[in-house]
Amino acid sequence: MYALIEFKGKQYKAEPGARLKVDRVDGEVGTSLDIDAVLLIGGEVPQVGTPYVQGAKVSAVIEAHAKDRKIIVFKYKSKKDYRRKQGHRQQYSVLKIETIQGAS
Numbered sequence: 001m002y003a004l005i006e007f008k009g010k011q012y013k014a015e016p017g018a019r020l021k022v023d024r025v026d027g028e029v030g031t032s033l034d035i036d037a038v039l040l041i042g043g044e045v046p047q048v049g050t051p052y053v054q055g056a057k058v059s060a061v062i063e064a065h066a067k068d069r070k071i072i073v074f075k076y077k078s079k080k081d082y083r084r085k086q087g088h089r090q091q092y093s094v095l096k097i098e099t100i101q102g103a104s
Helices: none
Strands: 002-007 010-014 019-023 032-035 038-042 057-067 071-077 082-088 091-101
Touching: 010 019
Parallel strands: none
Antiparallel strands: 002 010, 002 038, 019 091, 032 057, 057 091, 071 082
16 A cells, blocks of 8 residues: 655555655754645545545654755856856755554
8 A cells, every 4th residue: 555645745555564765844853743744645445635635644753854966056157257156955854654443
């Protein structure tokens, strides 16, 4: 069984036991989350929401908080002596999917 969920404006495929790398979530490591924005529940008989499946819920636990690798933002205009260099590291959280509860 799997579910397609919408979390912080992005869509993810969630399966029990899977780990999802999502944008940073406010909360301590070990905190449990319930995600109600379930778009689809897959299995033998898939359930498709309009836009969400009524009564469906995905339970997850925050496993870790971390930073992604550094990316360099470099702006440049030729022949104008204009150069700007800036680095950025995106913060993210790792969620472990515990259970998927389908609509009854």
